Amino acid sequence: MPYQPIENYGVIGDMHSVALIAMNGSLDWLCFPHFDSPAVFAAILDDARGGRFQIEPIASEIRHKQFYWPDTNVLVTRFYCAEGVGEVVDFMPVGRAASSEHVHQVIRRVGVVRGTMRFRMRCAPAFNYARDAHTMIFDGCGVIFRTPALSLVLTAPIQMREENDAAIAEFTLNEQETIHFVLEELQQTPPVCPPAAYIQHQFEATVDYWHRWLAQCTYTGRWREIVYRSALALKLLTFAPTGAIVAAATCSLPEEIGGVRNWDYRYTWIRDAAFTLYALMRIGFTEEAQAFMQWVEARCHELEPDGSLQIMYGIDGRHTLVEEELDHLEGYRQSRPVRIGNGAYNQLQLDIYGELLDAVYLFNKHGAPISYDLWCELRRMINWVCANWHRKDEGIWEVRGEPQHFVYSKLMCWVAIDRGLRIAEKRSFPAERDTWLRVRDQIFEEIMEQGWSDEHQAFMQFYGSDTLDASNLMMPLVFFVAANDPRMRSTLKAIMRSPAEGGLLANSLVYRYDPAHGVDGLPGEEGAFNICTFWLVEALTRASVTEPALQEQARLIFERMLTYANHVGLYAEQTGARGEALGNFPQAFTHLALISAAVNLDHALGGER
Structure with a gap:
């Protein structure tokens, strides 16, 4: 069958993994x-x-509809055809539905709402990215898919048969009849098909879990439904055992169809820390913020001997994420290469220190006081920043081209030292205050002198560059300059020009930079970067304090951006020229920025704090 558009997928999960299920x-x-x-x-x-x-009716013409059970991550895919109306309810049990050992299950309950319908089920696993062959054993009410590394079992209350290394079943359901398929790791032989009452209990317990979890949300402002959905998506991307949040659920979905910008995002980036903690704490999810902070603190106790930090880690904290290309896979719509692992893990990206220190500062202020032991590690880290901030690096966008003096990297070095000074002052911690203050001011003045272009009247991507970069929209958000500072206002105006005029804004969508300048060392184009659009909304919201007209402009851009969410309210990393989703999906960064922009814009419009 042809590839589904990336935006055609809904997502289910159990805070250990996720599954993407298309509208078909x-x-x-x-x-x-x-x-x-x-x-x-x-x-x-x-x-x-x-x-x-695959589960789908056997019919000549089928219309599809997909939606979430209200305020949950339980996905419903509905089919409409001449024979009737059928549906598949998909979920992975969580909460009371999951045992203490957490047996990971995918439950697919098939039913008919109206009429009589015939369905076809085909379960064709391809273990280890289609590199490992499997054997099949039909035993009891299930089929066992066995490999040396992993054995899964699919159970169902109907007969299944083998066809080309897949389990196949065809069945007819009358109105109000249901059957269920359960996929899980093999626990016992012969496998036992759980009764319908068990499936109903799992469904009710999972729905109850999501309802109780979302009830903690304190956000009561405008656009509540999309904020709730973003919070639910972030929870799905949380790895429960460690509290880490993966950047996205997938790997190698392309930033350009047929292009090479295909990366593995199933890891946790340090730079996500500040955005995550801020977004979660702002809407009441303090437990998740605390868990992620514990993961961050553990990484701080694993500094390199010189006091530096890696930019990303595995969800379990592992340090090595070797990048590998899977040449046997053609990639989404022939977008090769397919990559697993991420070679950027050992890049120099100086911005991560600012994002980390900002996260710690926010948590110390709004969450819980940090420990002295953590401060000792942070102090080493800040001293490393003071000694290394002047170096070229690969920057926030992890370029594969030549390192540069990226303005955003310098900005976040300034943030790292500034937040270190604030924490030391607030908690009376010992610190090299004179050195930190001197270096912080030195960075500020250098950005103003070398990061600013008199010719373009804007802060540029890197020193001596002719290219804008949307990451500089963060300047007022981290209180480096006021949003209404003349230089920041001028930068805003430059970014808000069309790409044809040298800007980054096209129909309310913001590009992160112009790839035609070749700074990232890769060929091809890419879509607008969703997080950057929400950064623009926040920058305009802050600037509207002294220029009220910008508030309405911020609202229009924000609300237009909401229309680019997919049918169930999810975003990928980028939005293409035809409004299509591009890049890995769903993207945590996008949903974090949406929450932050919604909270701040709602407050500016007169909403509750």
Whole structure:
């Protein structure tokens, strides 16, 4: 079957892994049992070889509709055809539905709402990114898919048969009848098909879990539904055992169809820390903020001997994320290469220190006081920043070209030292205050002198550059300059010009930079960067304090951006020229920025704090 658009997917999960399910009822992505485990189903990366778990009516013409059970991560895919109306309810049990050992399950309950319908189920796993062959054993009410590394079992209350290394079943359901398929790691032989009462209990317990979890949200402002959905998406991207949040659920979904900008985002970036903690704490999810802070603190106790930090880690805290290309997979719509691992893990990206220190500062202020032991590590880190901030680096966008003096990297070095000074002052911690203050001011003046272009009347991407960069929209958000500072206002105006005029704004969508300048060392184009659009909204919101007209402009851009969410309120990393989703999906960064922009814009418009 042809590739589904990236935006055609909904997502289910259990805070250990997620599954992507298309509007046609095909489960096309699942890494088992964890986010960064090898894929069992990866049809989204190779339609022919990747493996899928398909359930769909046997009918000539089918209309599809997909939605979430209200305020949950339980996904409903509905089919309309001449024979009737059927649906598949997909979920992964969580909360009371999951045992203490957390048996990871994907439950797919098929039913008919109206009429009589015939369905076809095809479960065709492709273990280890379609690199490992499997054997099949039909035993009891299930089929066992066995490999040396992993064995899964699919159970159902109907007869299944083998066809080309897949389990196949065809069945007819009358109105109000249901059956269920349960996919899980093999626990016992022969496998036992759980009764319908068990499936109903799991469904009710999972719905109850999501309702109780979302009830903690304190946000009561405008756009509540999309804020709730963003919070639910972020929770799905949380790895429960460690509190880490993965950047996205997938790997190698392209930033350009047919292009090479295909990366693995199933890891945790240090720079996400500040955005995550800020967004979660602002809307009441203090437990999640605390868990992520514990993960961040653990990484701070693993500094390199010189006091430096890695830019990203595995969800379990591992340091090595070797990048590998899977040449046997064709990639989403022939977008090669397919990559797993991420070679950027050992890049020099100076901005991470600012984002980390900002996260710690916010948590110390609004969460809980940090410990002296953590401060000792942070002090070493700040001293490293003071000694190394002047170096070229690969920057926030992890360029694969030549390192540069990126303005955003310098900005976040300033943030790192500034927040260190604030924490030391607030907690009376010992610190090299004179040195830190001197270096902080030195960085500020250098950005103003070398990061600013008199010719373009804007802060540029790197020293001596002719290119704008949307990351500089963060300047007022981290209180480096006021949003109404003449230089910042001028930068805003420059960014808000069209790409044809040298700007980055096209129909309310913001590009992160112009790839034609070649700074990232890669060929091709890419879409507008969703997080940058929300950064623009925040910058305009802050500037509107002295220029009220900007507030309405911020609202219009924000609300237009909401229309680019997919049918269930999810975003990928980028939005293409035709409004299509591009890049890995769903993207935590985008949803974090949406929450932050919504909270601040709502407050500016007169909403509650």
